[in-house]
Amino acid sequence: TSLNLLLKMSVMVLTSFRWEEERSTDGSKWRFLEHNGPVFAPSYEPLPDKVKFFYDGKHMKLSPPAEEVATFFAKMLDHEYNMTKKNEKSKITDLNKCNFSQMNDYFKAQSEARKQMTKEEKRKIKEENERLLQEYGFCIMDNHKERIGNFRIEPPGLFRGRGDHPKMGMLKRRIRPEDIIINCSKDSKQPKPPPGKKWKEVRHDNKVTWLASWTENIQGSIKYIMLNPSSRIKGEKDWQKYETARRLKKCVDRLRTQYRDDWKSKEMRIRQRAVALYFIDKLALRAGNEKEEGETADTVGCCSLRVEHIQLYPKMDEQEFVVEFDFLGKDSIRYYNKIPVEKRVFKNLQLFLENKQPEDDLFDRLNTSILNKHLQELMDGLTAKVFRTYNASITLQQQLKELTTSDDSIPAKILSYNRANRAVAILCNHQRAPPKTFEKSMQNLQTKIDEKQIQLSTARKQLKAAKADHKASHDDKSKKTVEVKRKAVQRIEEQLMKLQVQATDREENKQIALGTSKLNYLDPRISVAWCKKYAIPIEKIYNKTQREKFAWAIDMAEKDYVF
Structure with missing residues (x-):
């Protein structure tokens, strides 16, 4: 019954998160918070005198601030960045006259030296990292010791962004104590700033985590130091997120029927809202947020699509009513897709495009606020992201059911899992550029495959010879030799298959980022249940950090779990 299910879930949640009497009744608030603040990036250390910078063929001694920026550039000579400092600005007028080669060689040598460190040197670094972790990597929240996520402040450098970001190459300035707002309890031991420095502000806001x-300084966005994903509060929010998506599953058919009916509405605003919701549901598009012009790249979401972002084709590639999308999405990642849509959606889009210029809004009667308000009316807690989470999780579950074969080896099953995950990543447009080392790593893998095939050929010949010897002698010694050779062939066959599966997996994932969907959109209980059902070690799917993040799911999910 519903009551029994509710009671079961309550027990599971209470067990999973180890709630105790002193825990605040509101999961988003805390009563006590104490920590030691962040770890700042080390101060800049000037380069050795022997490492020189040349401008227009002549050695030029840079001031420490300018030299630090020059080192950022020297580390990335493959990119075209612009940078100058005030003292040198009047002298350095042409970047093409700058010679960073000595700096570049120096950093390459430093990188190589780190690779050649002795065990003792590595041990000292590990001990220092552990010391910093123990001092700064934990906080006390409501009488519980919780792990902090990113307690180190990012060092200064050149902004790279993602995709074709217009601010790529700008200087990320050094973050100092005077820039930091600390949040902790009034009655806690407040973190001390570095000697001679002070915090920008100390707050006591228990409504934020x-x-x-x-x-x-690049985009003016606020950065935070948060709790580690494995913390109880993060786990609670994760669980709530996936439970909201599961609630959508129960009413999604009703919602789909409603927005299909709305395609025929007499009101243009309702038609536009319904078509946008169809795209959010079918294509996992983000809703899109308004932003100040010129602040960031020209990225858009569903509600902010313009006429220039779509093309309509009554027929294309033997398919009818095809819509071609081409725009920059989140993080300046290009979204390109050709998708057949229902006839009424196509007709509505033709109507929306009438008498409009390329730069005009496709949905001129719609914005994210209107859409989000409508989604809340459809279901409490419903957002565009809930649709992404629901469609991602349900896709994974369906793909795992279709692709997994019980008789497959563990490597083959993991390949099936990654293919299911890849279907989700494609749905959510989680792309990446192929790693620079991709071709080399594939060549190395192919070399291993070639060598293993030679080993297998040799092993099979040895097995054939052993069988012939046993056939002639019929003694126990030759019989044992045949068995040893047979096991050797089986072992090498398994090793070869594992390498071949690895090569297939790597090639198929070349331009797809699997991690984003796995960490943010896929109910981990689906993966955990799949592992339990097919006896797959959980560490084959989730690394140590991910297992900590999803500890609640690992404890909760049974092998018959259904999203």
């Missing part, structure tokens, strides 16, 4: 914050 961040421990420190600052504003970065």
Whole structure:
């Protein structure tokens, strides 16, 4: 019954998160918070005198601030960045006259030296990292010791962004204590700033879960130091997110029927809203947020699509009513897709495009606020992201059911899992550029496959010879030899198959990022249940950090779990 299910879930949640009497009744608030603040990036250390910078063929001694920026550039000579400092600005007028080769060689040598470190040197670094972790990597929240996520402040450098970001190459300035807002309890031992420095502000806001914050200078966005994903609060929010998506599953058919009916509405605003919701549901598009012009790249979501972002084709590639999308999505990642849509959606899009210029809004009667308000009316807690989470999780579950074969080896089953995950990543447009080392790593893998095939050929010949010898002698010694050779062939066959599966997996994932969907959109209980059903070690799917993040799911999910 519903009551029994509710009671079961309550027990599971209470067990999973180890709630205790002193825990605040509101999961988003805390009563006590104490921590030691962030770890700042080390101060800049000037280069050795022997490492020189040349401008227009002549050695030029740079001031420490300018030299630090020059080192950022020297580390990335493959990119075209612009940078100058005030003292050198009047002298350095042509970047093409700058010679960073000695700096570049120096950093390459430093990188190589790190690879050649002795065990003792590595041990000292490990001990220092452990010391910093123990001092700064934990906080006390409501009488519980919780792990902090990113307690180190990012060092200064050149902004790279993702995709074709217009601010790529700008200087990320050094974050100082005067930039940091600390959040902790009034009655806690407040973190001390570095000697001679002070914090920008100390707050005591128990309605937020961040421990420190600052504003970065490139886009003016606020950065936070948060609890580790494995913390109880993060786990609670994760669980709630996937439970909301599961609630959508129960009413999604009703919602789909409603927005299909709305395609025929007499009101243009309702038609536009319904078509946008169809795209969010079918294509996992983000809703899109308004932003100040010129602040970031020209990225859009569903509600902010313009006429220039779509093309309509009554027939294309033997399919009818095809819509071609081409725009920059989140993080300046290009979204390109050709998708057949229902006839009424196609007709509505033709109507929306009438008498409009390329730069005009496709949905001129719709914005994210209107859409989000409508989604809340459809279901409490419903957002565009809930649709992404629901469609991602249900796709994974369906793909795993279709692709997994009980008789497959573990490597083959993991390949099936990654293919199911890849279907989700494609749905959510989680792309990546192929790693620079991709071709080399594939060549190395192919070399291993070739060598293993030679080993297998040799082993099979040896097995054939052993069988012939046994046939002639019929003694126990030759019989044992045949068995040894047979096992050797089986072992090498398994090793070869594992390498071949690995090569297939790597090639198919070349331009797809699997991690984003796995960490943010896929109910982990689906993966855990799949592992339990097919006897797959959980560490084959989730690494140590991910297992900590999804500890609640690992404890909760049974092998018959259904999203």
